Amino acid sequence: MRQFFPVEDLARDERFVQTNMAERMADTRVPGGGSQTSSKKASSRSSTNRLTPDRHDASDRARGLMHGIMVGEIQALEGAGRTAHDFDAGDGSGDTIPFALKLDMARQAWDEARHVEISAKLSAWMGTEIGEFQENTVLFEAACSNDPVLRLAGVNRALEGLAIDVFTQMKEFGDLAGDPYLEFCEDWMLADEVTHVKMGSDWLRKVTENDPERRSRALEFQQVVDKLFSFGGARGDTAESSFQLARRFRELAGFTDDEVDTIAELDEQALAERKAAVRAMNAASAAN
Amino acid sequence: MGDAPAPERTTARAPFAPWDRRDLPGMFDVAETARRVGNYKWAEMKLFEALGGWIATVPELDVKMRLGTHCYHHAWHAELWHKRLPELREMKPERLTQPANEAMVRFMDAMTEPEAPELTIEKLVGAYRVLIPRFIAAYTYHRNNTSEITDAPTIRSLTFILQDEIDDWRDGEMMLQSLISTEHDVERAAAHQARLEAIMVEAGGIAGPGTIGPTTVMNGGSPTTDSTTEGDA
Ligand SMILES: [Fe+2]
Numbered sequence: 001m002r003q004f005f006p007v008e009d010l011a012r013d014e015r016f017v018q019t020n021m022a023e024r025m026a027d028t029r030v031p032g033g034g035s036q037t038s039s040k041k042a043s044s045r046s047s048t049n050r051l052t053p054d055r056h057d058a059s060d061r062a063r064g065l066m067h068g069i070m071v072g073e074i075q076a077l078e079g080a081g082r083t084a085h086d087f088d089a090g091d092g093s094g095d096t097i098p099f100a101l102k103l104d105m106a107r108q109a110w111d112e113a114r115h116v117e118i119s120a121k122l123s124a125w126m127g128t129e130i131g132e133f134q135e136n137t138v139l140f141e142a143a144c145s146n147d148p149v150l151r152l153a154g155v156n157r158a159l160e161g162l163a164i165d166v167f168t169q170m171k172e173f174g175d176l177a178g179d180p181y182l183e184f185c186e187d188w189m190l191a192d193e194v195t196h197v198k199m200g201s202d203w204l205r206k207v208t209e210n211d212p213e214r215r216s217r218a219l220e221f222q223q224v225v226d227k228l229f230s231f232g233g234a235r236g237d238t239a240e241s242s243f244q245l246a247r248r249f250r251e252l253a254g255f256t257d258d259e260v261d262t263i264a265e266l267d268e269q270a271l272a273e274r275k276a277a278v279r280a281m282n283a284a285s286a287a288n
Numbered sequence: 289m290g291d292a293p294a295p296e297r298t299t300a301r302a303p304f305a306p307w308d309r310r311d312l313p314g315m316f317d318v319a320e321t322a323r324r325v326g327n328y329k330w331a332e333m334k335l336f337e338a339l340g341g342w343i344a345t346v347p348e349l350d351v352k353m354r355l356g357t358h359c360y361h362h363a364w365h366a367e368l369w370h371k372r373l374p375e376l377r378e379m380k381p382e383r384l385t386q387p388a389n390e391a392m393v394r395f396m397d398a399m400t401e402p403e404a405p406e407l408t409i410e411k412l413v414g415a416y417r418v419l420i421p422r423f424i425a426a427y428t429y430h431r432n433n434t435s436e437i438t439d440a441p442t443i444r445s446l447t448f449i450l451q452d453e454i455d456d457w458r459d460g461e462m463m464l465q466s467l468i469s470t471e472h473d474v475e476r477a478a479a480h481q482a483r484l485e486a487i488m489v490e491a492g493g494i495a496g497p498g499t500i501g502p503t504t505v506m507n508g509g510s511p512t513t514d515s516t517t518e519g520d521a
Pocket residue numbers: 073076111112115163193
């Protein structure tokens with residue numbers, strides 16, 4: 001088995017259809033995808049883009065989101081397993097990670113396996129079939145860095161931070177929709193994700209304690225991933241965002257207020273950029 | 289009846305209750321226990337790394353999830369052994385975190401070689417039909433032969449770990465039985481198992497020759513292992 005495993009080789013059965021970030025943004029069935037979330041049609045029916053049961057498209061959106069969560073959990077499982085595998089135990093320098101970090105990654109693999117189990121059950125409960133929506137593999141890409149600290153920043157802090165926001169939203173959706181089953185499961189997954197983000201925060205600080213340059217590279221990478229996974233501002237503090245930043249849970253997971261503010265700014269930037277892109281696209285299609 | 293004097297009560301009791309049959313003698317001194325525990329930790333680490341690495345390489349969704357779950361089990365075993373080593377006078381656990389011998393290294397290399405998505409059977413055979421049964425054997429021998437009194441902490445870990453190993457072995461074996469559906473599959477599984485088993489036999493088990501104790505009787509009844517007679521041949 002190779003030391004590092006490329007995203008193109010991720011093993012899937014024939015039901016799965018994989019896609020990249022650009023294609024995903026054009027898929028109108030997923031939150032933040034396509035131009036629908038910012039179109040007049042969508043905003044005329046709802047005062048915000050938040051996923052609430054009274055939306056006309058609530059069922060499809062929730063199903064698409066749950067499928068997205070499930071494939072995200074599969075990749076999180078794969079990423080944690082790879083990090084447990086790819087680096088030898090050592091002092092954290094070079095190609096090594098501390099033994100205790102390897103153990104944490106193995107623990108995370110188990111947690112993510114449960115999350116796949118939970119989200120597969122919830123998807124079935126919601127009437128979704130595996131492979132009904134496309135799988136965006138960019139999550140695993142963030143887990144492919146040759147620097148384990150970048151993986152902690154990109155996966156544990158940025159992506160699992162996003163998971164905290166998404167699960168908080170889904171828990172709320174379950175509550176509003178009167179679905180205690182959904183709310184119960186999201187509550188449990190949220191507890192695990194806070195643990196994983198905290199793992200990322202703690203290890204990132206510890207491993208880069210005497211290497212400020214490596215730390216700042218990791219934090220820069222985290223910002224890139226944070227912005228990418230803002231899904232064009234679908235996640236953010238604004239009313240137009242589908243997902244709010246779950247500030248309290250992020251705090252529990254080791255984020256400082258400043259760090260959450262920075263993510264909110266990145267989300268706003270991403271939203272503005274997406275709006276501009278949609279305007280340009282609409283102008284181009286009107287001209288044709 | 290009511291007039292009989294109450295018998296005098298005493299709190300003096302034997303140190304061992306009548307039902308407690310634990311005894312002092314054990315086969316392993318502190319150094320030998322530490323050596324074995326170091327070999328166990330090394331092998332558990334190699335196993336959890338392999339299971340973790342394979343998750344992304346297997347297309348079967350149920351297998352993918354079981355590998356993730358089992359990856360943690362073996363990481364936890366490695367952690368228990370890591371923590372036991374300083375209690376056995378090894379203050380640098382890394383020093384004893386070693387393979388039993390060179391053949392064990394070759395075994396792990398051969399076991400972790402399959403990567404392609406169509407090789408799930410080979411991956412599972414290596415872990416669940418060769419390595420984990422060897423863990424069960426090594427741990428059972430250790431638990432049954434160490435001092436029940438002086439080495440109680442190792443026994444406690446062995447008991448927890450053995451439960452995991454047996455449960456995981458059953459999971460893995462059932463996954464294999466569900467995947468092996470043609471004669472060709474049977475041949476693949478058997479061929480891979482034979483190849484790995486041969487290297488494991490060379491290694492003598494997870495803790496090297498004598499992993500599960502002397503197995504033959506020679507020289508007027510004193511037991512010895514094949515490997516210990518090797519040098520005399
Ligand atoms: Fe997760």
